[in-house]
Amino acid sequence: MSKKGPRERYVYVLDFLRDGNPLDRHSWHKNKPLLQVLGEDYFILMEAFPLTDLIQLEQRIDRDQEPPLIKVDVLIGYDDLTAVARDNLVKTLDRIITEKEAQFVNFFNRAEPLTLRLHALELLPDIGKKTLRTILEERKRSPFTSFKDIEDRVGIKGVKDILKKRILTEIKREDKYLLFVYPIESDKKAQDQKYIGYLERIRQG
Template structure:
């Protein structure tokens, strides 16, 4: 399913849920920019678009940095974009090369975008490690029997309780700190990558912790 927004005319509803940055200057001049990472750039549009080439706009598939939404972007005529680039998708007045966008689902991605997706997730986590370490610090119960930590691959009741006990003694400072303090938790970064990829691929998951949620 594809959800279309008014990306070319104003700030879409999900614009409040992609990665933030603050421009230099006074507080009144600060702009909360939302970024996406380009997964695939199609200079001449989609192959299944039967219009003449000169009538097809360049487009890209991209991953929102703040809440891992997937987008199809269109660009200005002078855009110079490559796979892996970070582009501003909101607010409208802060955009440079992006002309408009719409939210798409995992199955809408091109083969190249699909292949790049996990690398992009890893890069987003690496660029903001504190945010993702804080998931281990801040995760809460979902129901009386289910905890957010239990949604992570390989984390059962025993390991969950170990994490909860350890964080009472002090917050985790890094992935390395997590691995050192939690016996049996191997590569906590990769655990998050695996969960995020699962949430991206399976639109019918009952609980989503990272994809489509404001952080």
């Protein structure tokens, strides 16, 4: 595992602190413009320096574009986020899940047992043994094609919200299994966590 984790090409702006963050644990962030951002693929939280004033909250930024708009400095955890960043995190996750619907639907089609007694799908909120059995039976008949298809055939509501809650749980490091969020070595809890990385597997085919 890389100390800095995989590189996130696309990030979303969660907060823009134009005068710096006096509460930041990094002394060099206290009095200069600072961004808190979320990576699109691995949900890695970072702090970055803006290279232009023309950056908006919730903006999606391509780190490979020229000239660059930001310079990533450090990786951070959920506890480092400002109140504004935490509010925008929820909205940003909603946007990412919507735009990556096909990948998340594929997760429902491909998820496997993690242990003899625990299936990956059971880590999702509101998915118990009975619902798990229905999901496995339905996907065996034919693969799911959309969130609505899952909801209609399985009888559950708010698949997008279920996924959002799970990703938030992982970002907060409240479970040792990480289905979607990449752990970083600088995180004190990383050594106790198990990265499953379903979206990464799906992107790789």
